[in-house]
Amino acid sequence: MRTDFVAREVFTGLRRNVTMTIAMVLTTAISLGLVGTGLLAVRTIDRTEQLYSDRVEVQVALTSDVSAADTDCAQAVCTALRSKLEALPQVESVRYENQQQAYERYLQLFKGQALADLVRPQSLPSTLRVRLNDQETGAQAVRQATTGQVGVRNVIDQREVVARLFDFLGGVRDVTFGLAVVQAIAALLLISNTVQVSAFTRRTEVGVMRLVGATRWYTQLPFLIEAVVTGVVGALIAVGGLVVGKFLFIDQLLSGIVSNGVVPPVEVADIIWVSPILVMIGAAIASVTGYATLRLYVRL
Amino acid sequence: MPGVGRVAVSSPVVIRLEHVTKLYKTSTRPALDGVSVTIDRGEFVFLIGPSGSGKSTFLRLLLREDVPTKGDIYVSDLNVAKLPRRRVPRLRQRIGCVFQDFRLLTNKTVGGNVAFALEVIGKSQSTVRKVVPEVLDLVGLAGKADRMPHELSGGEQQRVAIARAFVNRPLVLLADEPTGNLDPDTSQDIMLLLERINRTGTTVLMATHDHSIVDSMRRRVVELDMGQVVRDESRGVYGVGR
Ligand SMILES: Nc1ncnc2c1ncn2[C@@H]1O[C@H](COP(=O)(O)OP(=O)(O)O)[C@@H](O)[C@H]1O
Ligand SMILES: [Mg+2]
Secondary structure, three states: OOHHHHHHHHHHHHHHOHHHHHHHHHHHHHHHHHHHHHHHHHHHHHHHHHHHHHHOOEEEEEOHHHHHHOOOOOOHHHHHHHHHHHOOOOEEEEEEEOHHHHHHHHHHHOOOOOHHHHOOHHHOOOEEEEEEOOHHHHHHHHHHHHOOOOOEEEEEEHHHHHHHHHHHHHHHHHHHHHHHHHHHHHHHHHHHHHHHHHHHHOHHHHHHHHHOOOOHHHHHHHHHHHHHHHHHHHHHHHHHHHHHHHHHHHHHHHHHHHHOOOOOOOOHHHHHHHHHHHHHHHHHHHHHHHHHHHHHOOOO | OOOOOOOOOOOOEEEEEEEEEEOOOOOOOOOEEEEEEEEEOOOEEEEEOOOOOOHHHHHHHHOOOOOOOEEEEEEOOEEHHHOOHHHHHHHHHOEEEEEOOOOOOOOOOHHHHHHHHHHOOOOOHHHHHHHHHHHHHHOOOOOOOOOOHHHOOHHHHHHHHHHHHHOOOOOEEEEEOOOOOOOHHHHHHHHHHHHHHHHOOOEEEEEEOOHHHHHHHOOEEEEEEOOEEEEEEOOOOOOOOO
16 A cells, blocks of 8 residues: 555545535534533533432421520431431431531622622521432432421432433533534535545546556545545644633633532633544544445445 | 467467457346356457447446456466455456546546555555656656646647556456547547557556547457457457458
């Protein structure tokens, strides 16, 4: 195999159809950029889920009189609730957070914001924070065991809040993957068309090649490599686009919830993780499309 | 028939057609109709006949550009019609081929055109650099390696095509009306070149309907008419109005 020869053929081929090549690269780039966005969304969802599976608790807020009177869950009402909860099989552990601790956490959470100044320790309830070992049935069991009991104000299940966040992220993921598929179809058709045009403009060359006994490697490989090169270049542009997109949009968009620790940030490392996947998808789509086109539409 | 009865240690037969019939899908009359021909190594054979008699089809079948409807074709030890697709390049590397319309690559120089034929079958750069000037010298184009095809006369362009066909030293050179676009004097030069190539031991099979060339060369003549062999004689003439 004369690699210098094949490389030269590929280069002339790409240069000869330069407008088509650019169209092909850009379409591929947009498609793969969307795939990348989708993958980043999936990764963020996974991370967020991890973040919350450690953190999510069911909170049993106590009435204000119990909250004010009891600083370490030593009194009868609180201890009764506590042991009742601890007896539930779905419960892993129960922790008591008094008004002062709640206040400190609150200050931390809204540090530097006006809201922090408005709150007094007395206005926050003490809570029994229940960690579950069974996320599915645990919250319901806690609710049943405590609702209507003396000293219980209400039961807050953090997972309900989180579920809405996941719905949103899942929506982002589905929409970007949907768009990516549409763009991928466009990229596919463009690649197929470019290979056909490329084969047509080079029909004399290919005719001579066949006549002097060149193998299919020589007659077809330049077209395939051409397609793969555009696929890979498209993928690299897509990765560049993701990096730019991260700094220009995603960081701004998510800055609030990221700094509050609601959602983990999208790191450059995540994009680095995505990039080989995009390059492989780009190369695979291009080579499969190129090969199928050569087999189906081009008589070489 | 030449070749028959000899033990095939190193068989002299390079081309053999056995009852070959070719019927194109779109026509009712076969382009070739029960053709049997044997050609030995080193022969110079004219394939003659009026337009439409099946000469080009004959050559196309040898090159496996197409397959016969019936019959067998052998080129040296290869069963052409039954050759699997991936072996076809091997067949074509043993056959050189020139046409009436030269089929040069207009964006490559003379040397580039000849080198291309070697590059695409994977010959090394050093082989290319050595062999291309040699063959250009042989066809009488020494010193014109850097010209572009459009800077050459028709005769010179056909020489480039012959150089390209011959550069890989094929067993057989097929020529389909190679003088069809050339004036008589230039045609004569091309014939001298084909003779010279034939003297190197290469079998030459040339389709033509040029009377004067066939008559002046006095070589073996295989005549086709309506797809059938109507004459096969050594040292033949065109034979006006047979
Ligand atoms: N690709 C083809 N499809 C259909 N018919 C063909 C094709 N090529 C040649 N023919 C027919 O086959 C016959 C022989 O053609 P050809 O071999 O080109 O003859 P020649 O080269 O002697 O002029 C003609 O009748 C021609 O019309
Ligand atoms: Mg013809």
